[in-house]
Amino acid sequence: MKYAFYPGCVSRGGCPELYPSAVKVSAKLGIELEEMKDVACTGAGVLPQHISDPINARTFAKAEQLGLPIMTICSTCQGVFAQANYRLKNDSEYREKINREYLAEEGLKYKGTTEVKHLLWVLFEDYGVDKLKSMIRRPLNGLKVSPFYGCFIRRPPEAITPTKELSRRKNYLDELIEILGAELTDISGKGKCCGFPILTANEENSLAMAGKHTGEAKEKGADCMVTPCPLCHLNLDGNQPRAEAQKGEKIGLPILHLPQFLGLALGFDPDEMNLKRHIVSTRTVEAKVEMLT
Amino acid sequence: MEVTFKVYRKDPEKDGKPGRSNYTVELPEDATVLDGLLKIRDEMDGTLAFRASCLRGYCGECMMRVNNSARLTCTAKVSAYTKKGPEISLDPPRNVPVVKDLVFDWDAFMWNKIKTVKPWLEPTGEASDGENLIPDAAMKDLRKVMSCYYCGMCDEGCTVLPVDFNFLGPAALTKAYRFVFDPRAKDTRERLKILEQPKGIWDCVHCFEADEHCPRGIEPTKRILAIRDKAYKVGITNEKVARHHASFAASVKESGWLDEGRLALESEGLTNIKGLMKLLPTAAKALLRGKAPIPYLHAKRPGADKIKKIFEKGEGEKK
Numbered sequence: 012m013k014y015a016f017y018p019g020c021v022s023r024g025g026c027p028e029l030y031p032s033a034v035k036v037s038a039k040l041g042i043e044l045e046e047m048k049d050v051a052c053t054g055a056g057v058l059p060q061h062i063s064d065p066i067n068a069r070t071f072a073k074a075e076q077l078g079l080p081i082m083t084i085c086s087t088c089q090g091v092f093a094q095a096n097y098r099l100k101n102d103s104e105y106r107e108k109i110n111r112e113y114l115a116e117e118g119l120k121y122k123g124t125t126e127v128k129h130l131l132w133v134l135f136e137d138y139g140v141d142k143l144k145s146m147i148r149r150p151l152n153g154l155k156v157s158p159f160y161g162c163f164i165r166r167p168p169e170a171i172t173p174t175k176e177l178s179r180r181k182n183y184l185d186e187l188i189e190i191l192g193a194e195l196t197d198i199s200g201k202g203k204c205c206g207f208p209i210l211t212a213n214e215e216n217s218l219a220m221a222g223k224h225t226g227e228a229k230e231k232g233a234d235c236m237v238t239p240c241p242l243c244h245l246n247l248d249g250n251q252p253r254a255e256a257q258k259g260e261k262i263g264l265p266i267l268h269l270p271q272f273l274g275l276a277l278g279f280d281p282d283e284m285n286l287k288r289h290i291v292s293t294r295t296v297e298a299k300v301e302m303l304t
Numbered sequence: 305m306e307v308t309f310k311v312y313r314k315d316p317e318k319d320g321k322p323g324r325s326n327y328t329v330e331l332p333e334d335a336t337v338l339d340g341l342l343k344i345r346d347e348m349d350g351t352l353a354f355r356a357s358c359l360r361g362y363c364g365e366c367m368m369r370v371n372n373s374a375r376l377t378c379t380a381k382v383s384a385y386t387k388k389g390p391e392i393s394l395d396p397p398r399n400v401p402v403v404k405d406l407v408f409d410w411d412a413f414m415w416n417k418i419k420t421v422k423p424w425l426e427p428t429g430e431a432s433d434g435e436n437l438i439p440d441a442a443m444k445d446l447r448k449v450m451s452c453y454y455c456g457m458c459d460e461g462c463t464v465l466p467v468d469f470n471f472l473g474p475a476a477l478t479k480a481y482r483f484v485f486d487p488r489a490k491d492t493r494e495r496l497k498i499l500e501q502p503k504g505i506w507d508c509v510h511c512f513e514a515d516e517h518c519p520r521g522i523e524p525t526k527r528i529l530a531i532r533d534k535a536y537k538v539g540i541t542n543e544k545v546a547r548h549h550a551s552f553a554a555s556v557k558e559s560g561w562l563d564e565g566r567l568a569l570e571s572e573g574l575t576n577i578k579g580l581m582k583l584l585p586t587a588a589k590a591l592l593r594g595k596a597p598i599p600y601l602h603a604k605r606p607g608a609d610k611i612k613k614i615f616e617k618g619e620g621e622k623k
Contacts, residue, residue, distance in 0.1 A: 020562035024597040025590075049607030052561045056510055057552045059533035062618035066556075069614060113614050162463070166512035167525070204463040204509040211548040211571045212506035219467040220509075249586060288593045290586070 012137060014082035014128075015074040016044035017092075020052050021241040022084055025249065026268065028285035029241050033084045033130065033270040035284075039277050040138065040146060044082065047073060053091040055242070056163070056208060060095075065113035067095040068106070072114055072121040080126040082133055084270065086240030089129040090163020090171070096127055097170040129164060131183050131239045131269060140190060148278030150192030154235070154299050156272070157196045157228035158184040159247065161240030165202045184239065184269075191276040196233040200224040205243040210250070215257065221246045222254035225264045235296045239269040249290050265293040275300050305331050307386055309340055311352065312395040314402050322402075325349070331382055337392065338366055338377035341406075354406035361519070364455025368406050369395040374460035374517055397460045399469050412469075414456055417476035421499065425483055429490035442487045449482045449527065451520050458524045461517030463509055471507050472499075474514035474524035481527035484534060496535050500542040505531050547571055557615045560605030565597040 016037075022029040037044050050070040054063030070092075074081045083089045099106045100123045110120045128136065134143055165171060165181050172178040181202065188195045206220030225247055228236050238244055246254075248266040255262050267275075271284040281300055286293040308328045314320065327344045338356055345352050356366040359378050366377045371385060371393055385392045396402050401409040427436065458474040465471055480499050484492050499505045505528055514524040540546040551570035555563040568587075572579035590596035605611070 020564065024562065024564040025595065027595050027597075049605060049610075050560075051605065051607075051611040052556045054556070055552075055562070056529075057549060058556065059536045060529070061533065061537075062553075062615060065614050065618055066611060069611070113617055116613070117610050162509070162511035162513070167515050167523075203513070204511040206509065208509045209464075209507055212542070212545050213468070213502065216464060216468045216471075216507065220463070223467065249590065252589070253586065288595045290589050290593065 012041065013043040013045065013079055014133070015077050015079040016046045017050070017070070017081050017083050017088060017127075018046065019083065019085040019088040019241070020055075021245065025245050026241040028288040029084060029244075029268045029270065032268060032274055032284045035279065036270040036274045036277060037130075039274075039279075040143075042082075042133065042138065045077060045079060047081070049073070053088050053095075055087050056091055063091065064095050064098065065109050067092060068099055068109045068121045069114055069117070069119060071096060071099065071125040071127075072119040074125045075122060076119075080128060083127065083129050084239070084268075085242065086129065086161030086164035086238075087242045089127065090161075090166075092127045093163075093170040094167065096125065099123055129239055131164070131187070132180060134187065134273075135179070135183050140186075144190060147191060147276050149276055149300070149303055151272075151276050151300070152192045152303065154193040154296070155196045155233045156188045156193045156267075157198045157231070157233040157236045158188060158201045159198075159205065159224060159228075159236050159238040159240075159243055159266075160184055160202050161238060161243045162202065162204050164239060184237065187269075187273075188237065191273065193276075196228060196231050198224065198227045198231060198233075200227060205238075205240070205246045207242045207246040210246065217246065218250060218254040218257045221250050222258040222262065225251055225254065225262045225266075226258065226260070229262050229264045233264065234299060235265040235267050235293070237267045237269055237272040241268065244268060251291050263291060265289065265291050265296045267293070267296070305333055305335070305382065305386060306390065307331060307340065307382055308391045309337075309344065310391055310393045311341075311344075311406070312393075312402075313352075313405050315351075315404055325352070333383055335382045336378055337370055337375070337380040337382055337385075337394070340382060340392075341377060341394070352406075353404040362453070364453035364457075364519075367397070367455045367457055367460065369393075369397065369460070374457050376455060376457070376519060379519070397456065398466055410456075414454060414459060414473070414475050417472045418454075418479050420472060421476050421480040421483075422495065423479050423483065425486055425488060426495070427488040427490075428492075429488075436488055438487050446482055446485060449478060449522055452478060452522055453520070455519065457517040457519055458514035461513040463511045463513055464507060468503070468507070471503050474508070474528065477505060477508070477531065478522060478524040478527045481531055484531050492534070493538055493541075496531070496538065497541050499531060500535055500540065500545070502542075505535065506542055506545045508532075544571065544573075547573055553615075555602065557612050558604070558608070559602055560608035560611040563597070563599065563602040565599030566602065569599050 018030050051066045206217035210217040274284040281297040311325050313325050314322045329343050357363045361379045370380050396406050396408040400413045508528045510525055512525045548571040551567050
């Protein structure tokens with residue numbers, strides 16, 4: 012099982028704890044990764060489509076050359092890729108235009124065959140739940156975990172959940188929490204926006220969203236929240252103190268990246284998963300996990 | 305099929321306090337939620353207020369929350385809910401002033417916002433002596449948008465409105481799209497300026513909830529993104545957003561990937577001392593935890609030159 016690994020900018024920038032955790036966890040699971048080093052940022056929904064689509068077509072063409080599907084570890088990368096890929100796969104005229112005008116000069120051509128999957132999808136659709144269960148070394152019994160997906164990994168439907176069977180993707184994180192032995196603490200906002208995309212345009216709304224979701228999880232008794240999106244992590248963890256200040260109440264909810272959460276169940280120590288690099292202290296989670304070993 | 309509707313009630317002519325009435329009714333298997341409401345009003349409680357008109361999914365009048373999710377009650381089958389339990393809750397949209405029971409203030413909810421986007425055509429360019437004919441193909445996309453019947457499902461599904469009711473919202477911004485992209489409006493810069501103000505297009509988090517909610521497949525989020533892309537092409541006028549986009553674009557163009565430290569600084573503005581000070585506590589914490597990306601010390605990706613060429617070509621498309 013091998014993937015062209017697209018780690019995204021944030022996993023080595025604002026969330027440097029994510030990249031090594033994802034690499035370690037993949038190795039432990041036996042998922043082979045060939046990192047794509049000469050490709051660009053997806054545009055993250057900030058760059059307009061007429062610039063990001065050609066740039067992403069280049070990335071897809073490079074993976075096609077490698078003969079590998081792409082694996083992402085970021086809901087935003089996944090979403091932007093999936094939307095671009097949907098346009099490029101389904102509109103051959105558009106794809107040929109981009110090939111001709113943007114990729115030909117470099118000798119590249121995107122034929123429209125690259126699949127892009129987030130690690131979360133890889134676990135369920137390629138790796139398999141049974142195999143995953145057999146790899147668990149530390150069931151996370153008693154740990155109360157709220158899921159937070161990041162909107163780009165749930166919508167838009169034509170790109171993310173194109174078939175009835177794939178609509179299950181909307182529930183993978185909930186399922187994973189229970190598979191790993193933890194207790195699901197459901198929250199109403201798990202599929203909503205974390206607020207990060209409007210941090211510049213409207214900081215107050217952005218922080219209100221972060222405070223709303225983390226506050227709800229805390230109120231319902233969650234020990235932590237897990238997210239497959241590092242941009243959500245930036246707002247829910249990095250900006251949690253500012254969200255608390257705006258809301259006028261302490262929240263103090265640790266936010267784990269998906270590979271970190273998975274890694275703990277696979278037997279890695281909290282230190283190996285870089286939990287100490289978070290803004291909100293993860294001490295309570297570490298203590299609970301250490302009790303399990 | 306027996307079902308109990310737990311209906312939100314509020315009567316300003318009485319005490320005006322919100323409450324709930326329970327009505328248990330017998331309905332046929334293929335009944336809609338609206339059938340249930342009509343039966344309640346006709347046979348059990350004539351004081352129950354709600355809106356409905358066409359009864360068949362054409363008019364968009366009967367939008368409300370059914371078991372906490374926005375639905376048109378005339379297309380929502382009761383049986384879809386009773387599979388999960390014999391009770392169905394009915395509520396008006398969130399955060400909207402209620403007039404009575406399930407009737408809410410549409411002006412506050414949507415119409416005032418639609419007025420803000422100037423929902424009329426302002427043709428620019430040379431005046432025509434005769435009819436201003438447009439090729440049918442040019443109107444095809446707009447016709448889809450014009451099929452909106454203003455049911456408010458997209459606004460009810462919006463992620464931003466629950467934290468900021470003054471956000472213009474997907475319904476009004478989709479209306480704006482219809483006039484931004486009308487082929488008769490050659491210069492839309494003034495219109496875009498209005499849409500770029502706070503609470504406008506840049507406040508959208510593009511979570512695609514609106515697209516998922518729209519019963520007509522109009523895809524409001526994609527319309528908002530198209531307006532944003534258009535603003536990018538003609539020059540963003542919202543200063544903060546313009547700084548953010550310019551910095552993002554510059555770092556991808558120069559190095560192939562994002563320099564997050566630089567983006568944080570440049571989005572605030574390098575001369576905006578107050579804004580930069582605001583970043584300090586988080587930056588200091590991040591530094592302590594070894595996770596603050598150092599601005600401008602940002603290595604180029606291999607292939608960055610190739611990426612730059614594609615980027616510049618894409619930018620050239622706007623001219």
